[in-house]
Amino acid sequence: MFGEGILKGLAETARNFFGSFVSAERLTTVEYPEQRIAPFEAARVFPFLVYDGEDWLAGLRCVACQICEKECPPQCIFIEKSKDKKPDFVGKPQSYPMRFEIDISVCMSCQICVEVCPFEAIKMDTAFELSTGDRFGGLLLNLTQLAKPNAYYRQIHPTGAAEVDARMAEEMAKAEAKAKTATDAAAKAAADAAATKAADATPAAGDASQSRPDEESRR
Amino acid sequence: MSLIFYLIAALTVAGGLAAVLLKNTVHCALALTVAFAGLALLFLNLDAQFAGFAQILVYIGAVAILVVFAILLTKGSETPQGGVFSRTWLVGLTAAAAVFAVLGWAVIASAPLLPKAATPATAATSAMVVTPAPAVPPAPAVTVEQIGRALAGRYVLPLEIVAVLLTAALIGAVIVAMHEKEEAK
Amino acid sequence: MTATASFARSIIETSDQIFVLLKQWLVSFLPAAWQPAAGVVLCVAAIVGLFPALFALTTVLERKGLGRIQNRIGPNRVGPLGLLQPLADGIKSLTKEDIVPARADWAVHFLAPLVLVVAVFMGFAVVPMGRNLVLVDMDAGLLFYFAMGASTELAIFMAGWSSRNKYSLLGAMRAVAQMISYEVALLLSTVVVVMMAGSLSLTKIVAAQNQYTWGLPHWYIFTPWGLAGFLMYAIATTAETNRSPFDLPEGESELVAGYHTEYSGFKFALFFLGEYLAMFSVSGLGATLFLGGWSAPFSFLTWVPSWIWFFSKLMLSIFVFIWLRGTLPRLRQDQLMNFAWKFVLPMTLLNLLVAGLWRFMGEGWERWVLCTAILVVAYVVMGRMGMRREHFGPRSYRYAE
Missing domain, CATH: 3.30.70.3270 (Alpha-Beta Plaits)
Incomplete structure (x- = not known):
């Protein structure tokens, strides 16, 4: 009402002005080409x-x-x-x-x-x-x-990559297991070897497409 | 006198003529300002500091702005296509001639009273000028202080009357403006 | 002993008058007939050289100061501490393309920045920058100053009108309306000084303040009417120079850049220069009128050259300008006008009365008490009246809901 708000504001800016010379935590500017901050994990560009x-x-x-x-x-x-x-x-x-x-x-x-x-x-x-x-x-x-x-x-x-690696390892293990059962089956029924090989491709493709809804729900 | 006087006089007359002859109204107003400035320089050339600076302060600082505002706030600020002379130019010319005659008569009549004839009014042909030419002889330089003493002493009553008149005009203007606003609601 | 004392005195005297002596020395090389004219040219060259240099320094100081106020560093890339920044800016504005809008009035568009800068430069002619350091010691110095100040309005109008741009025209109209409103207050706030000093001559006004009682100077700011006058003067000049918080004419958020929207290159730089020169000029005048011009703040400091005092006062007020800019938000147009006509103008008129009272009450403590009381009471009453009609609460928007 009588200008005390102006004085308060002036005091605040004066505190900022002099404070920026004495306290380092006030001056948060990073002088980019010389100084860098560690990249954020959540950052995304292209x-x-x-x-x-x-x-x-x-x-x-x-x-x-x-x-x-x-x-x-x-x-x-x-x-x-x-x-x-x-x-x-x-x-x-x-x-x-x-x-x-x-x-x-x-x-x-x-x-x-x-x-x-x-x-x-x-x-x-x-x-x-x-x-x-x-x-x-x-x-x-x-x-x-x-x-x-x-x-x-x-x-x-790192976090995202760990998740992806785990998932891919799982898939790989599944595929290996499947391949193992397939080879086992092949060893058992050597006669139907050609038929089993054809059957092998279909479930593997099914695995790959299964991972998609998982991924989406996670994100 | 001599050269500088003629230069300033030429500037003033050119400004006045341009104010009358130019088509664009804002250009006219600016040319008028040049004429005002020329007059101020004439006053200064005659060592009339107060009159000169008051001329700049009042005419360039206030009147010119007022003219410009009036032009911009009213319609018809577009550049006319045809000539700039109105049909009643003869009447205007007569009025201008009459004003010129009165001024010239005043100057010539006052000439014998002065030790040296100061003729600033010759430059005052540019119609708009109604500033009283300072009847200040160049020899006894009148300081601002003397003018102030005269205004606050001998001429205090006219000064006060003018002040009251202006205040009344100001209040009147405010009242007129306020009234319109209420009606608009 | 006396020899050393007189030597010291001569040193002080020389350093105080160094610019005057320098001018005399330089002029003495010329034939006698040319000397007065050459002296004037030299002084003008000094003013025309010095203040743009000061302008260059101020731009970088302002940017750094504002940065510090906002907890930033400010420009620090060009040269040591960023001090060569104005040089880079100058080169940039000189080499930029000078664009004149196709439908602009090119003659008026060209003249406007020139008229502005010339009118602002003229003001420096009468401001005493030190003992004997004034270009023209005019009898009506103050009147001359205000006459020149009034001419800048027309230049701003010319700039805004000739650009043929709605932002320019709006900015110019705002600027002119604002400058006329505050010019009244500005003139009236300085009249008290004229009443007290009894002269329009700025050198005489400084001389009237250059006296000391108990080591303290007789500056006008140390009187009730002087303080009130100075505050009103400061408000009016801030508005007059279109500085924040009165920078509506160039309000970036609504008007792009106001009246100099359509200016580029060096013409824009001239506007910028004119604005800062006006700032120096009003600071110098304010220092002259209220802060004792070139006189020292304490009688034991009178040995310091007078021009140092003048320029430190000038830079101090520039600092306050920057500080205010870093603090206050921009006013609205109606607030601006209400403030001018309903607060500043009545206060200056009252201040005239108070100054008259001070003059006729004679020496003594009574006048201190009475004048202070009148001003404080008026301030409080006007503050309360101004606030009475304001009701703060949640804002309602007529069309937005």
Whole structure:
């Protein structure tokens, strides 16, 4: 009423002004290029493709099912499916992407591709220093740039990676068990070997699709 | 005198003419401001500091702004397509000539009273000027203090009357504005 | 002993008058006929050089100060501690493209920043920046100052109108309305000083304050009417220079940048310069009128050169300007006008009466008590009256619900 509010405000700003010189906890600015803060695990920038093992082409988890391409709201993913097939981590033959491109100038980091992927193949990256001089080609990431090892995924998202690894180990164990029963059955009924082999492929495919609702409910 | 006087006079007359002849009303107002400034410079050239600064303060600082506001707040601020002369230009010319004649007569009549004839009124042809030309001879420089003493001493009654008049006008304006607002509700 | 004393005195005298002596020394190289003109040119060059330099310094100090107020660091990249930031800004604004809107009135658009800066620079001519350190010691100095200050309004209007942009025009109209409203209060708040000093000459006003009792100066701020006048002056000048919290004319949230929305490159820099120069100018005038100009705050400090005192007072008030900007939120238009016409103006008018009373009551403690009592009572009553009609509570929105 008589200006005491103004005086109070002035005192507050003065406290801030002088306090920022004496107390370090007031001055929370991080001078970015020189100083960095540890990256947050929950951070997400743009998606990348996970591969297992050493050879990225062989270990790529993506099977080019094109679900992410269809689900992507801004339509920033482009996938070209391969004609031939190669075995995936459980040894089942799957297609693989010939071309997998993400235009990160269009991507809105919504993470929907990650949610819908049944194969744990696409994950969100935390790398954010992506500036480039070429705003068309430089921001269109191709398969080579997108593929990153599982070790990297473990490093940036330890919790998420542990879950995924556990699930995949489980699947692998199931597949192995199934293969074992299959071989056992093959040993028992050597005569029907060809028939059993045909039956082997069908339940394995069923396993893979089963993991999808699990994953969605977890997220 | 001489050169500087003629320069300022030319500026003032040019400003006045532009104020009359330009098409865009806002340009006219700005040209009028130039004329005001020229007049102020003339006063200063005659060592009439108070009159000069008061001219700037009142005319450039207040009157010009008022004119500009009036132009912008009323309709018809668009640039006219045709000529800028109204049909009653003859009447206007007559009025201007009459004002000029009165001013000229006043100046010429007062000339013998002065030690040196000061002729600032020649520049006052630009119609709008109604500022009384300071009857200040250049030789005895009148300081601001003297003007102040005269205003607060000998001429205190006229000063007070003018003050009361202005206050009444101000209150009247406020009342008119308030009344309109109530009606609008 | 006396030799050392006189030597010390001559040192003090020289450091106090160093700029005057420097000018005389420089001018003495020229033929006698040219000397007065050259002296004036030299003084003008000094003013035109010094204050933009001060402006450059102030911009970086302001940004750093505001940063500190908000617990940030502020600019620290260009040069040591970010002190070369204004240089980078200057180069940037010089090399930027100068865009004139297609339908703008190019002549008026071009003239507006020039008129503004010239009018603001003129004000410095009469402000005494030290003992004998004044460009023109005019008899009607204060009047000249306000005459020049009044001319800036027209420049702002020219800028806003000629841009042919609704934001510019709205900003200009706001600025002009605000400046006219507060100019009344500004003039009336300085009249008390003129009444007391008995002169419009700024050098005489400083001389009247440059006296000491018990080591303390006779600054006008140390009297009831002087303090009230100074506060009113500070409010009015803050509004007059369009500084926060009175920065409605360039309210970023609603008007982009107000009257200089359509200005780019160096013309924009000129507006920026004009704004800060106006700040220096009113700070200098405020120091001259109420804070004793170049006189020292204590009689035992009179040996410090007078210009140091003037500029420290100036920078102090610049600091207060920055501090206020970091603290107060922007006023609304109706609050602004109500504040001007219903609080500041009545207070300045009352202050005139109080100053008259002070003058005619003569020496003694009675006048201190009476004048203070009148002002405090008026302040309290006006504060209460201002608050009476305000009812604070949950706000209701007519159309939003």
